[in-house]
Amino acid sequence: MKFAKWIVMGTGGVILAVLSVVLISPKTAHALAAALVQVTNTTANPVPTAPAVPGSPFFAFMQLSGFGAQSVGPGTGTLGVTEIVLTNEDSTVDQVNIFAALLNGGTCGGSGNVEAASNPFLIVKVQPNSTLVIPAPTPIVFTPQDGFDNVNHTCVGASMPITGGNVIVSVNGFVN
Numbered sequence: 001m002k003f004a005k006w007i008v009m010g011t012g013g014v015i016l017a018v019l020s021v022v023l024i025s026p027k028t029a030h031a032l033a034a035a036l037v038q039v040t041n042t043t044a045n046p047v048p049t050a051p052a053v054p055g056s057p058f059f060a061f062m063q064l065s066g067f068g069a070q071s072v073g074p075g076t077g078t079l080g081v082t083e084i085v086l087t088n089e090d091s092t093v094d095q096v097n098i099f100a101a102l103l104n105g106g107t108c109g110g111s112g113n114v115e116a117a118s119n120p121f122l123i124v125k126v127q128p129n130s131t132l133v134i135p136a137p138t139p140i141v142f143t144p145q146d147g148f149d150n151v152n153h154t155c156v157g158a159s160m161p162i163t164g165g166n167v168i169v170s171v172n173g174f175v176n
Helices: 002-037
Strands: 056-064 070-075 079-088 095-103 114-125 130-142 152-159 167-175
Touching (some): 070 095, 079 152, 114 130, 130 152, 152 167
Antiparallel strands (some): 070 152, 079 167
């Protein structure tokens, strides 16, 4: 009888020890890992930070009619375009080109100063008399481009490869 009691007590002790290790061990390991990974920001050892929200929102639109290119943009900084909306109000237009505009003078927002196009360059097919929304989950980045006036400009340009037509191009994004 004493032998059976000793076996039951020994087995119970082992089970209790195993349960204690299982229940206590994850907390101990977690606390130890948290202590080892803790990051502090001191003047002697600063932690680099980056803003979580983009610098400032950007919205502009162009109304294309005819053959000439137009541009919009902040003029400076880096423009991240997150959405382009094309509203085609014409039955003959089926394509719009979106690009980084190289200017021959002036600032973004003109229609007579776009001299050429640079990357990024998008050829967008749009149905006549319709609206096309182009979302960009990863922003399309427009960086300052050295134009023909030897000045850096951050401009988005748009044009139609045919004469005539009426297309509204809306550009949404943010500027850093």
